Amino acid sequence: MSADGDPPHNSHNGPRSPAPVSTTARTLDGMSAASPGIEPATDVSIGGRPDGSPAKGKRVLLAKPRGYCAGVDRAVIAVEKALELYGPPVYVRKEIVHNRHVVDTLRERGVIFVEETSEVPEGALVVFSAHGVSPAVHTEAEERNLRTIDATCPLVTKVHKEVTRFAKDDYDILLIGHEGHEEVEGTAGEAPDRVQLVDTAEDVGKVDVRDPSKVIWLSQTTLSVDETMERVDQLKERFPQISDPPSDDICYATTNRQVAVKAMAAECDLVLVVGSTNSSNSKRLVEVALKAGARDAHLIDFAREVDETWLDGVETVGVTSGASVPDVLVMELLEWLAERGWADVEEVTTANEKIAFALPRELRKAEGGAPSSVR
Numbered sequence: 001m002s003a004d005g006d007p008p009h010n011s012h013n014g015p016r017s018p019a020p021v022s023t024t025a026r027t028l029d030g031m032s033a034a035s036p037g038i039e040p041a042t043d044v045s046i047g048g049r050p051d052g053s054p055a056k057g058k059r060v061l062l063a064k065p066r067g068y069c070a071g072v073d074r075a076v077i078a079v080e081k082a083l084e085l086y087g088p089p090v091y092v093r094k095e096i097v098h099n100r101h102v103v104d105t106l107r108e109r110g111v112i113f114v115e116e117t118s119e120v121p122e123g124a125l126v127v128f129s130a131h132g133v134s135p136a137v138h139t140e141a142e143e144r145n146l147r148t149i150d151a152t153c154p155l156v157t158k159v160h161k162e163v164t165r166f167a168k169d170d171y172d173i174l175l176i177g178h179e180g181h182e183e184v185e186g187t188a189g190e191a192p193d194r195v196q197l198v199d200t201a202e203d204v205g206k207v208d209v210r211d212p213s214k215v216i217w218l219s220q221t222t223l224s225v226d227e228t229m230e231r232v233d234q235l236k237e238r239f240p241q242i243s244d245p246p247s248d249d250i251c252y253a254t255t256n257r258q259v260a261v262k263a264m265a266a267e268c269d270l271v272l273v274v275g276s277t278n279s280s281n282s283k284r285l286v287e288v289a290l291k292a293g294a295r296d297a298h299l300i301d302f303a304r305e306v307d308e309t310w311l312d313g314v315e316t317v318g319v320t321s322g323a324s325v326p327d328v329l330v331m332e333l334l335e336w337l338a339e340r341g342w343a344d345v346e347e348v349t350t351a352n353e354k355i356a357f358a359l360p361r362e363l364r365k366a367e368g369g370a371p372s373s374v375r
């Protein structure tokens with residue numbers, strides 16, 4: 001699938017080397033990946049033993065889908081292609097994706113991360129991150145004669161286009177999202193006079209619209225699905241005529257990772273989410289796991305960050321990862337757990353994702369180049 005009409009390309013992010021898994025079928029009622037372009041798993045495999053007896057002892061439930069989404073894969077490959085084609089330094093505005101390992105690895109290879117385009121030397125090459133930028137950033141880059149590669153995820157671009165369209169139709173747009181998040185800044189920047197941010201429940205009472213019959217809510221792509229619907233219900237109480245987005249703004253990857261963690265959370269004494277603290281969708285996975293019944297849950301960048309006291313009295317450990325996390329980090333965590341007795345790994349599959357996006361237009365000619373190592 002390609003949200004911006006681009007042809008699909010073959011993703012470099014195919015399934016990683018599988019951990020030893022034992023899968024037995026148990027269907028979980030009400031669990032499905034309700035996103036387009038996804039094959040929902042008909043049987044969700046979780047826990048138990050082949051003879052149907054309950055699982056006992058130390059085990060790991062490994063969520064699938066987890067890790068890299070199509071937008072992150074595309075953005076990372078775009079930077080790698082830029083390095084390959086033009087050589088270092090390649091400038092990237094903001095973190096290309098919100099993951100420490102990815103950013104550090106690219107930095108070692110010659111990427112210079114900057115906060116603003118004003119820090120990029122006149123005429124140099126700059127890549128815009130997967131989270132998207134406002135039109136003002138494009139304008140500034142043009143004024144400074146920067147060469148640009150736009151790695152904005154097509155699903156973020158889709159929300160930008162919704163903002164442009166509804167602003168043109170003179171709607172007030174209530175954007176549900178986290179204040180200060182780069183994606184929200186870029187999206188709101190499409191029509192700053194028409195967009196108001198709704199982050200907390202208190203914000204619902206503060207927004208002010210000109211015509212209650214011409215209001216629409218849109219959202220950041222990486223929110224908690226359940227919390228967003230709570231916010232929407234609050235908005236609908238205040239503005240009964242508010243319009244829904246033409247299609248879901250929370251992206252397939254965010255939704256699917258939350259569905260997968262929900263499917264296993266109630267069976268987990270501890271859920272470990274691999275992801276960085278500035279990754280919105282990773283943080284949401286911790287919250288979703290706790291709400292869905294996990295006794296404890298933590299966000300870690302690397303296996304070495306696990307506090308061994310978290311494992312006291314634990315039998316079942318759930319493992320998942322955010323959409324910006326290369327699976328090598330999950331495999332390292334599984335090895336770390338195996339060394340401590342959690343060697344029995346069962347994969348819990350709620351959907352099979354087959355989505356890939358074409359590279360940014362500027363780089364398509366380079367498709368088929370050197371393989372990536374930032375994985």
Ligand code: SF4
Nearest residue numbers: 069071072153221251
């Ligand atoms: S999390 Fe969703 S919106 Fe963000 S880069 Fe991935 S696919 Fe795109």
